[in-house]
Amino acid sequence: MAVEVSSAPYSISNESKSKHDAKSGSDGLGPLASVKAKAGVDPSSDSASDTALVQRAEITAGLADSAYDLVAYLERAHVHLALGYPDLAAGDAYRALLLADEARNEGFEYHDEAAEALTRYDVPQVLEGLEGDSAERGAGAAYRLLARSLLQAGCLSSAAKFLKRGLDASPNDTELAATRQALEAAASKRIGHSVDIFAPGTLPETTLVRREVYPWNTHEPDRFSEESLTELNTTLRRFAPKCAVQVAVLPVLLDGVALEGATCSQLGVFAVEDIAPGEKVLEEYSLLTANNRMKDSVCDACSSELPRDRDGVVMCDECYDTVFCSAHCAEQAERYHPAVCGTGSDEIGKDPAPHEADESLHLLLLARVLALASQGEIHPLDVPEVKYIWGDFTPHPTLPWSFEYNVETPLHILETMDVDIYAHPEYDLWVLNTLYAKFRGTASARKNPLDGKPDVAAVHPYWCLANHDCDPNVSWDWAGTIVLRAREERIAGVPGVKKGQEILNHYCDIRLPVSERREWASGPLGGWCMCARCKREAKEEEWASEDEGAELGSVLEDEAKRRLAKxxxxxxxxxxxxxxxxxxxxxxxxxxxxxxxxxxxxxxxxxxxxxxxxxxxxxxxxxxxxxxxxxxxxxxxxxxxxxxxxEPANAERIETISNPRIVRINNRSRGPRSSLGAPTLVVAWHTSSSFVLQDLHISPDTKRLIAEISDFGGPISPANRRFLPALASIDVPDVVLDFSQWECAVVDPFVANALYSTIASLLVRGTHVTLVDFNLVFSCMADATVPMRPARYTALPRRAEDAIKYRVRNTLRAGPECPDARAVEVNVRQLLTHLTVLSADELRSKL
Ligand SMILES: C[S@@+](CC[C@H](N)C(=O)[O-])C[C@H]1O[C@@H](n2cnc3c(N)ncnc32)[C@H](O)[C@@H]1O
Structure with missing residues (x-):
């Protein structure tokens, strides 16, 4: 079967479509007309896509009565493909696959319901031509659909993953064979040469999609209606008394080109009274925040830094590892925290690989909305923090979409929150896609000063209604609340905001030259900025371009000299x-x-x-x-x-001791580094360089490595970050990490991260890991939220255990043979039994 390949699955959308939705569903229609109206279809229309929309509405209504019916999900996946939504098809096929697993495994939570739903069919059309019992056929059909729809969506890596699973189960399946051919063709086109599609890490995963207002979306308010504007302004008045949300006329922006003349209507924030230079314009508090570091000392609710002395800080009584900066935040958090308290769901997405920092923040924002919706028992799109956000405005695809971040992990989060993902259609994939679209371009992120990677993000739904200008009349600052203040100085404009003028925010660093500003702001703006300043400076640049070459050379040279001088x-x-x-x-x-x-x-x-x-x-x-x-x-x-x-500790040479029972080696030892067959090797580490481990020769006779890890040399040590992973590369069956020499300085989050990752890598490799006096080091961690405990206390603090578990899980999931989610959980639990916590005295008595 030929498979169409497209990397931009979403069809054209515009704001008027949502108004059309709002009007549909009127009373007094006949049954078919009523289904059509609910599906967002004109009752008088008879086109193929409208027929598909009606089918979709019928299947969705059926699912409300029979939520565990994998056949219905498969059928809806086909309809989604016909409608040009391969991403939604993949979401349905994945649920069908999960339900097939439920039906096949008696111990699974929804086994009875999923198996019972299958007994209602003889051989449904979607399972024809497949072998095995109904559940096996269901799984086979789901693999086919997953591979095909993910290929169409452009998520090649996940397409290959499900294709392989399908082929492993049914090697002679002709439909899968056709998809394989199409995937190989698509992969070589995208990569530029032919590749082995099943080799790990070969295929791209993320694709770009555009914002879609789905025809059946009845949760998109008509933002220009009087009712909406009144609701928005009633709230806005509380924290921006001199402002109002109004309709704004903005230039239409394109990527990489300046388009003159075309305009569109959107919303903006306007002054309803004069605002003096330096005066506060708006101060907004938001619970829609995210922080992607597992060990970070920020408030769980507002994401502001916790006070160093912990004054006023409140901890959740139920799960002691959630901290709020104030009683106010703890109180506000009642809107979402009970939904995630103690479930472990708020660990998912933390400590991402650097290139996934952005994605993880968007995922965590999504998770926060899901928690707000679940706790408030409202539809996620009606959560006040997102209801009026329009999201991405561009007509071309700009939103990253991947199976992992849009389908798999959100479902995992919901399951961890104990949400029955089948019985709650409000968490359908189209809802998650819409939420993601709302965050992109409106979320602000803060970078960690240590590594420059974004690690905190927030959406402030009113602040983000203010449009951009490169000569802004306000500046903003975010620490707990976001504050807009009228500028005392402007580039060309007059400071202060007069009644009737628009509040002009800025989405990029306005000190940059025009080309860099345009590049930076083109993400949130959806194209090249066409503000008066940009147009003026772009003209000036054009005139100056002849001298540009010579000038650039001298600027670079000056910069190089300046850096070297420092x-x-x-x-x-x-x-x-x-x-x-x-x-x-x-x-x-x-x-x-x-x-x-x-x-x-x-x-x-x-x-x-x-x-x-x-x-x-x-x-x-x-x-x-x-x-x-x-x-x-x-x-x-x-x-x-x-x-x-x-590096003062490195002043001496490295030494060799031959044939002892224990070899103690440290970075002050002499000679080439070799354990020379000693059964126990002790590496003492004093936070200097990791090179001592690089070419350490470990004899197969060495059964145990004891690494003494101290904080000598300072608390913030890049060397410790490197040393710990280097430790993980040493292959001995038993590794002891001895922290008894740790002096209780602060442990920076990178060292904590390196430590947890090292323990996880060792466990996954099958190593037995012992932590000695670990509570000492744990209590030094920047955001350790337990009070200092006796140094000899030997239970692993729960946060630490969760952090290790999380990394073990991720390592297993990232492996080339990634088992399914449940097998991963079983494995995680089993691997954690190889972790022991001892006091230093207990270690000595063992040696
Ligand atoms: C954060 S929102 C601002 C509020 C938005 N106008 C609304 O109606 O919700 C960002 C979007 O507003 C539009 N926008 C903001 N500033 C603009 C500008 N100077 N020129 C054109 N469009 C702008 C872009 O479409 C951008 O994607």
């Missing part, structure tokens, strides 16, 4: 490079290097000099980038003399 080297480090040659170590070269840490602690700069006499730097790099030559030089060094302020 680099103040610490005393030089002498490094000898020793290479292994025919089993022996030989010194091959030596060099002086200067090691220093960048101000933000995220980079290590190394400058190497050929001789001590020369004072010229020849090299500077960031450890985040591809491994540069200087780092290899350090890694290969077997003799390191460090005199620098940062």
């Amino acid at each position: 680099a103040v080297p610490t005393p030089a480090v002498k490094v000898a490079v020793v290479e292994r040659h025919e089993g022996r170590h030989q010194m091959t070269s030596s060099a002086h290097v200067v090691v220093r840490q960048s101000e933000d602690w995220t980079r290590v700069l190394v400058a190497s000099k050929q001789s001590a006499a020369s004072d010229q730097w020849t090299l500077a790099f960031s450890i985040d980038q591809a491994e540069p030559a200087g780092l290899t030089l350090l890694r290969n060094a077997h003799l390191i003399e460090l005199e620098g302020r940062l």
